[in-house]
Amino acid sequence: QKEVEQNSGPLSVPEGAIASLNCTYSDRGSQSFFWYRQYSGKSPELIMSIYSNGDKEDGRFTAQLNKASQYVSLLIRDSQPSDSATYLCAVNIWSLDSGGGADGLTFGKGTHLIIQP
Amino acid sequence: EAGVAQSPRYKIIEKRQSVAFWCNPISGHATLYWYQQILGQGPKLLIQFQNNGVVDDSQLPKDRFSAERLKGVDSTLKIQPAKLEDSAVYLCASSLGGNQPQHFGDGTRLSIL
Numbered sequence: 598q599k600e601v602e603q604n605s606g607p608l609s610v611p612e613g614a615i616a617s618l619n620c621t622y623s624d625r626g627s628q629s630f631f632w633y634r635q636y637s638g639k640s641p642e643l644i645m646s647i648y649s650n651g652d653k654e655d656g657r658f659t660a661q662l663n664k665a666s667q668y669v670s671l672l673i674r675d676s677q678p679s680d681s682a683t684y685l686c687a688v689n690i691w692s693l694d695s696g697g698g699a700d701g702l703t704f705g706k707g708t709h710l711i712i713q714p
Numbered sequence: 715e716a717g718v719a720q721s722p723r724y725k726i727i728e729k730r731q732s733v734a735f736w737c738n739p740i741s742g743h744a745t746l747y748w749y750q751q752i753l754g755q756g757p758k759l760l761i762q763f764q765n766n767g768v769v770d771d772s773q774l775p776k777d778r779f780s781a782e783r784l785k786g787v788d789s790t791l792k793i794q795p796a797k798l799e800d801s802a803v804y805l806c807a808s809s810l811g812g813n814q815p816q817h818f819g820d821g822t823r824l825s826i827l
Contacts (some may be wrong), residue, residue: 610804629813639755640805640818648813685756689813700746701770702816704756 599624603705605684610714615676616673616706623667626690630662632671635683635707644684645671676712683707718819720806726771726825733793735761735822740806745769747816748781748791749805757805763789764811793824801826 600623609617617630629648633641645660647653647669652661654664669688673680687702719738727733740748746766749757762770762781766786774781778797785788793800803823807816 607809631815640803640821643815643817646815687756701749701759701762702757704758706754706756 598629599688599703601686601688601703601705603708604683605706607707607711608708609711609713610676612676612678614676614678614708616650616680616712618673618684618686618710619671620671620705621667622669622686622688622703624688624703625664625665625667628688630669630685631657631702632660632661632669633687633704635685637683641685644710651692673710678714679710681710683709715770717745718806718808718817720822721787721821722822723820724823724825724826728827729798730795731793733796733824734792735791735806737789737791737803737806737819739789739815741805743808743810743817744786745805745809745811746783746789747809748789749763749807749818751803751805751821753802759789796826798826808819 603623632645634644635641645658647660647662647683651664657674663668685707686705689702721736728781746763748760750760751757760774761781763783766783781791803821806819809816
């Protein structure tokens with residue numbers, strides 16, 4: 598059974614500070630890792646994808662992956678009030694058994710992030 | 715590029731009634747997914763299609779839920795009969811396949827009275 602664990606929060610961070618969001622997963626076969634942002638009443642929006650160990654940076658966002666520890670994180674630098682949302686961690690396994698496609702994502706419950714002005 | 719289209723946006727029905735949702739994926743995306751998101755939870759996969767074939771429907775409650783993707787493009791998800799616990803947002807997503815990211819539509823918010 599694939600499981601993805603996140604602290605549900607809320608996580609409160611002052612504006613301009615670094616927000617750190619964490620996620621652990623149970624399936625060592627997991628190969629692809631994603632962070633989605635979801636505003637209240639909206640659908641998930643892709644923020645970052647990461648596939649190999651290490652850091653990946655995109656603007657104010659940095660994703661970090663450690664497969665040995667089964668741990669993935671998202672850092673948001675210079676946090677803005679508009680970053681206030683729920684952040685969903687998702688993992689999947691890509692295999693030929695999926696007919697060349699990716700398996701469905703397994704999501705955590707999400708971390709509710711609040712950026713305080 | 716146009717995103718994933720879903721309709722309707724909202725639906726209110728009484729328990730034991732039936733309901734259907736429609737999804738049109740991003741052009742060229744062979745893989746289509748339906749997820750159920752209950753309030754306060756992350757989305758849960760219901761069914762995955764690769765072109766018009768089902769890849770994974772292990773979490774689909776088949777006694778009441780059905781889905782099809784007849785021509786490998788649009789898809790419909792049906793619930794019959796609906797139960798109170800089916801109240802949720804139903805999300806459609808698509809991807810190019812492989813390990814490419816999935817992109818979500820706006821979802822259909824279903825309320826069961």
